[in-house]
Amino acid sequence: MNYMRLRSGAVVAIGGALLLAGPQAWGQSTVPAPRPASQMARSSARDLPVTAGKSLVVESPVAIQRVAVGDRSKAEARAVSQREVLVNGIAPGETSLIVWQEGGNRLLFDLRVLPSPAKLDAVRRELQRALPNQDITLNLEDGSVFVQGTAKDLSSAELAVEIAKTLGNGRPVNLLRVNVPQAEQQILLKVKFAQVDRSYSQQLGANIFSLGALNTIGSISTGQFSQPIITTTERNVLLSLPDMLNIFMLRPDLNIGSTVKLLQSKGLLEILSEPNVMGVNGKEASLLAGGEFPFPVVQMGSGGAPVITLMWREFGVKLNFTPTLTPLGTIRLKVKPEVSSLDFNNAALISGFRIPALATRRVQTEVELQDNQTFAIAGLLDNHAIETLVKMPGLASIPLLGKLFQSREITKGTTELLILVTPEIVRPIPAGMAPPEVKMPVPFVQGSATVAPRTPPISVTGDVPVKTTQDTLPFEQLKALKEPAAPPTAPMLQLLPLMVAPQTPGVETPTVAPPAPATK
Numbered sequence: 001m002n003y004m005r006l007r008s009g010a011v012v013a014i015g016g017a018l019l020l021a022g023p024q025a026w027g028q029s030t031v032p033a034p035r036p037a038s039q040m041a042r043s044s045a046r047d048l049p050v051t052a053g054k055s056l057v058v059e060s061p062v063a064i065q066r067v068a069v070g071d072r073s074k075a076e077a078r079a080v081s082q083r084e085v086l087v088n089g090i091a092p093g094e095t096s097l098i099v100w101q102e103g104g105n106r107l108l109f110d111l112r113v114l115p116s117p118a119k120l121d122a123v124r125r126e127l128q129r130a131l132p133n134q135d136i137t138l139n140l141e142d143g144s145v146f147v148q149g150t151a152k153d154l155s156s157a158e159l160a161v162e163i164a165k166t167l168g169n170g171r172p173v174n175l176l177r178v179n180v181p182q183a184e185q186q187i188l189l190k191v192k193f194a195q196v197d198r199s200y201s202q203q204l205g206a207n208i209f210s211l212g213a214l215n216t217i218g219s220i221s222t223g224q225f226s227q228p229i230i231t232t233t234e235r236n237v238l239l240s241l242p243d244m245l246n247i248f249m250l251r252p253d254l255n256i257g258s259t260v261k262l263l264q265s266k267g268l269l270e271i272l273s274e275p276n277v278m279g280v281n282g283k284e285a286s287l288l289a290g291g292e293f294p295f296p297v298v299q300m301g302s303g304g305a306p307v308i309t310l311m312w313r314e315f316g317v318k319l320n321f322t323p324t325l326t327p328l329g330t331i332r333l334k335v336k337p338e339v340s341s342l343d344f345n346n347a348a349l350i351s352g353f354r355i356p357a358l359a360t361r362r363v364q365t366e367v368e369l370q371d372n373q374t375f376a377i378a379g380l381l382d383n384h385a386i387e388t389l390v391k392m393p394g395l396a397s398i399p400l401l402g403k404l405f406q407s408r409e410i411t412k413g414t415t416e417l418l419i420l421v422t423p424e425i426v427r428p429i430p431a432g433m434a435p436p437e438v439k440m441p442v443p444f445v446q447g448s449a450t451v452a453p454r455t456p457p458i459s460v461t462g463d464v465p466v467k468t469t470q471d472t473l474p475f476e477q478l479k480a481l482k483e484p485a486a487p488p489t490a491p492m493l494q495l496l497p498l499m500v501a502p503q504t505p506g507v508e509t510p511t512v513a514p515p516a517p518a519t520k
Contacts, residue, residue, distance in 0.1 A: 045108035048097060050075065050089040052116050052168075058085040058109075063102045071095035074113050089113040092168045115140065115167050127163050136160050136176065138167075145172040150472055152179050154482060157475045177472040184281045185425055187323040187331060190274070192420040193339055195361075197269035198413065205261050205390075205407025211237050212255040222390040222407040225261045258404070271339070273317045278426070281325050290316010293342060295355045315340045315358055323423060330368050331423045335377065338362040339417070361417055371425050380417035385410070 050056055063082045069075055074093040080086045085099055092115040099107035124138055134156060136149040147164050151157035157176045164172035207227040209219035217237060221227040231238040241248060241259065250257035279285035292312040301307035318338040326332055339361045346357040363378040391406030398405075429435055455461075473481075 045096070045110045047112060048087070048109040049112045049114055050087055051114050052089045052092050052119075054116075055086060055088045058087060058097075058099065058107070059083055060085070060099060060101055060107065062105075064099055065102055066100040068098045069095055069111070070097075075111055087111070120167065123163060123167055127160060130163060131156050131160060138164055140167075146175055147172050148175045150177045150179065151475070153181060154178060154475070154479055174475050176475045178475050178478045179472055180468045180470065180478070185325060186427070187279050187281065187325075188424045188426045189277045189279065189285075189319075189321050189323065189333070189335070190422040190424065191277070191319055191335075191337060192418075193271065193273040193275075193317055193337070194416075194418045194420075195269075195271040195339060196414075196416045197267070198415075199265075199267040200410075200412040201263075201265045201267075202410045203261055203263045203408075205409075206258055206404045208256070208258045208404060209239075210256055211239065220392070220395075220405065222392060222405065225407060228257075228259055261407075273339075275317060275319055277319055277321065279321065279323050281323060284320065284322045286318070286320045288314055288316060288318050290314060290318070290340070293356065296350055296353065313358065315342060325425075326368070330370050331425070332366065332368045333421065333423060334366050335421060336362070336364040337378070337419050337421075363419060367421070369421075369423055372422060374420055374422045376418060377421055378417065378419040380415065382415040383413070385412045387411075 048056075048058075057080070060083045064079050064085065067077045067079050067085050069077045071093065072090075074091050074095045075087060075089050075097070077085055077087045077097055087097065090113065092113050094113070095111050097107075097109040097111045099109075101107065120138070120140060127136060127138060131151070134149070134151055136147065136151060136156075139146045139148060145164050145167050147160055151160060157174070157178050160176065161172055161174050203225070205222060205225045207219060207221040207225065209228050209230060210216050211230070217230060217232060219227050219230065226242040229240045229242060231240070239257075247260040247262065248257070249260070273289060275287050275289060277285050277287045292314050294310040294312055296308045297311050299307050299309060316339075318340070319336070321333055321335040324332045324334075340358050342356040343359040344354070344356045348355045348357070361378075361380065365377055367375050367377060369375055388409040388411075389406065390408075391402075395405040396402045
């Protein structure tokens with residue numbers, strides 16, 4: 001065994017206790033190296049503890065040639081004489097100290113810089129001040145900081161680890177246990193969609209035709225409305241009316257007639273939807289009351305041949321929201337309601353298929369409400385009027401008769417939309433209380449089951465524990481349970497490849513009609 005001696009002459013074995021006590025007691029101590037240099041060269045590195053902010057002296061029995069420290073941010077070493085090295089602790093941590101001696105021998109030390117006891121006590125006091133009445137302790141062993149005890153929640157546990165990091169000994173080892181929290185509160189979001197569409201249309205126009213007056217067969221029209229179709233044969237002149245709502249007038253003696261279109265129409269569309277969506281505090285919930293419709297997308301396939309795939313788009317009443325309970329007792333909502341419908345007036349014609357457009361009204365906002373308060377997050381009043389006048393130049397300017405050579409169409413519309421949002425904190429229906437049911441106006445077939453099959457109740461299976469199996473859990477395990485799971489991969493949209501073969505002259509390419517919209 002190698003020995004070191006203090007300058008006082010006392011001989012003791014190398015030990016961390018002595019080296020640690022020296023700097024703490026006197027601020028500086030002398031640690032001599034072993035006398036036989038050849039024996040030291042063959043030995044492995046030994047522990048050399050020093051306190052941050054303190055110093056110690058390492059002695060060598062022979063002259064020193066060079067001194068090096070692995071991490072100068074943790075400690076520094078310099079030769080103060082031919083046989084003495086002064087080691088200063090800077091920051092807590094571990095590094096290496098190497099001393100080269102004359103003759104080729106080396107002294108190897110695992111230098112451990114320990115935090116100051118005063119700093120450790122200060123961090124412990126700050127921990128108790130920040131987290132009172134919680135059984136959380138900091139322990140320092142072999143240069144590592146261990147955070148132990150029981151925290152009341154995840155936030156307290158994370159704060160304790162952050163405080164422990166101020167000791168500067170690297171990442172603290174988290175051995176905390178956390179009390180199992182109560183179940184998250186559930187929030188019911190009641191949304192009311194109210195929409196009213198009113199439309200008004202007025203049409204007025206006339207078409208004049210001749211079946212042989214002045215030996216002329218023809219017609220005069222502004223082109224805005226359908227005109228009569230005149231077909232001549234060897235013996236007769238045939239007249240067909242494409243629109244039976246027209247006012248038809250004919251003078252057989254003059255072979256002159258006219259059709260007059262004078263229509264008024266009114267439309268009313270009302271939509272009222274009141275979806276109720278349940279969500280957990282801090283989790284996103286969504287609802288769709290509508291369906292999906294297909295639309296083709298042209299892509300390049302293998303070999304450069306185009307491939308038509310069918311993708312699906314959702315329409316109807318959609319609602320996405322994320323509720324969060326704030327420390328003020330309010331409910332903060334990230335809400336995104338949407339109302340959409342198929343619009344065939346603005347449809348696109350692709351490869352002979354009529355693909356409807358979507359008429360969408362969408363709102364995305366964030367509001368903060370108390371329990372059972374209501375907010376109108378969207379209001380829309382849309383008024384529009386379209387007037388179309390078509391007339392024939394010259395003839396339309398004739399007094400009185402000019403009205404026969406012009407057509408007029410007036411279209412007016414009004415849309416009103418209102419969305420009301422009401423959050424409410426709810427709890428599950430207690431056992432034994434009748435759940436809500438839908439009243440059926442017509443009874444079912446006689447003899448059919450009146451109660452749905454179900455799992456036997458506790459009265460049959462026996463009581464089950466309602467409390468948690470453990471009062472506390474390790475911090476990392478509880479944090480993994482609380483963190484949201486990774487979102488599932490979005491399902492692949494249904495694809496229907498339709499290979500488009502090159503068109504051959506005189507040969508009709510077969511087509512496949514897209515499926516009808518699916519309802520939910």
